[in-house]
Amino acid sequence: MKENILITGGSGLIGSHLTAQLQKLGFLVAHLSRAPRTDKTQTFFWNIEKHQLGQDAFKKMDTIVHLAGTNIGDKRWTEKRKQEILRSRVDSTRLLYDELKSREHKIKNFVSASAIGYYGTDDNESFITESRNPGSGFLADVVRQWEEAVDAIATLGIRVVKIRTGIPLTPEGGVLKELAGPVKYFVAAPLGSGKQFLSWIHIDDLVNIYVKAIQDKHMNGPYNAVAPSPVTNREFIYQLAKAMNKPVLLPNAPAIVLKIMFGEMSELVLKGAKISSQKIQAAGFEFKYHNLEDALRDLMTRD
Numbered sequence: 001m002k003e004n005i006l007i008t009g010g011s012g013l014i015g016s017h018l019t020a021q022l023q024k025l026g027f028l029v030a031h032l033s034r035a036p037r038t039d040k041t042q043t044f045f046w047n048i049e050k051h052q053l054g055q056d057a058f059k060k061m062d063t064i065v066h067l068a069g070t071n072i073g074d075k076r077w078t079e080k081r082k083q084e085i086l087r088s089r090v091d092s093t094r095l096l097y098d099e100l101k102s103r104e105h106k107i108k109n110f111v112s113a114s115a116i117g118y119y120g121t122d123d124n125e126s127f128i129t130e131s132r133n134p135g136s137g138f139l140a141d142v143v144r145q146w147e148e149a150v151d152a153i154a155t156l157g158i159r160v161v162k163i164r165t166g167i168p169l170t171p172e173g174g175v176l177k178e179l180a181g182p183v184k185y186f187v188a189a190p191l192g193s194g195k196q197f198l199s200w201i202h203i204d205d206l207v208n209i210y211v212k213a214i215q216d217k218h219m220n221g222p223y224n225a226v227a228p229s230p231v232t233n234r235e236f237i238y239q240l241a242k243a244m245n246k247p248v249l250l251p252n253a254p255a256i257v258l259k260i261m262f263g264e265m266s267e268l269v270l271k272g273a274k275i276s277s278q279k280i281q282a283a284g285f286e287f288k289y290h291n292l293e294d295a296l297r298d299l300m301t302r303d
């Protein structure tokens with residue numbers, strides 16, 4: 001029998017792809033959202049600031065997939081924005097913990113988004129695995145605190161899986177849209193040194209990792225969700241230009257300009273890390289898109 005899945009932040013980029021795939025596979029999917037949506041998915045509501053969560057939200061549910069969190073690349077990282085980035089993840093997780101602890105329910109699995117930002121940034125060429133300690137810096141601090149809140153849910157006897165997500169490539173948005181825009185107008189250039197690693201993943205593979213984490217009761221704890229072949233920023237721009245039939249390469253965009261334009265947030269593109277996919281593969285996951293060329297070719301030719 002297919003399980004019932006409650007997705008927080010299900011209206012977002014990853015959540016909408018995951019919802020479509022789960023529904024296609026016959027799962028019953030509901031969303032936990034801050035506001036009513038126009039799509040047909042059943043939606044329950046929560047108010048994280050007021051620590052309120054819809055009375056019937058957990059009824060009939062077997063699994064929670066927790067994706068909610070304000071977007072980290074939308075606005076400049078002021079102190080206020082940093083608090084929003086942190087609190088939207090940590091406070092929402094604590095609310096789920098409190099309600100899971102106090103309500104009657106039959107939820108057995110909790111699959112949470114996490115991020116490779118956990119490891120901080122790293123200039124080395126060696127692969128980073130899940131056993132690496134948390135790194136330093138704002139994002140690493142956020143992800144560490146977010147994961148600590150998620151880990152508390154395991155103390156309730158619920159299986160917890162954390163999907164440490166890399167940079168998802170999707171046809172309609174996210175990083176690919178930001179980088180493909182300039183390439184279209186012949187102004188693509190590697191960013192900063194161009195040597196920083198970009199640990200990407202095709203959205204279909206990411207969604208299938210979530211589906212596996214829901215179904216495979218042997219999965220527990222953190223798993224990196226990145227393709228097996230991360231590339232440098234320079235290689236990424238080169239491959240993107242090739243996929244778009246554009247004869248790029250301009251000199252690298254100086255890091256200082258990006259720092260002035262985007263402030264501390266510029267680290268999202270100026271820094272990176274080479275992340276290993278070995279653990280999820282050892283758990284039996286088979287990637288559809290191993291290399292960037294195939295992933296880009298697929299995404300560029302989708303409607």
Ligand SMILES: NC(=O)c1ccc[n+]([C@@H]2O[C@H](COP(=O)([O-])OP(=O)(O)OC[C@H]3O[C@@H](n4cnc5c(N)ncnc54)[C@H](OP(=O)(O)O)[C@@H]3O)[C@@H](O)[C@H]2O)c1
Pocket residue numbers: 008009010011012013014015032033034035048066067068069070071084088089092113114115116165166167168174
């Ligand atoms: N996309 C990436 O590059 C990436 C990489 C690594 C990790 N992740 C993690 O994966 C998760 C999903 O990513 P995504 O790209 O799908 O995100 P997204 O498109 O920005 O959507 C996230 C969803 O979270 C909810 N949300 C937004 N602001 C919120 C707030 N202040 N408090 C509570 N909920 C809020 C919204 O749902 P409602 O409006 O329905 O409430 C939104 O649709 C995030 O937690 C993100 O940190 C993403």
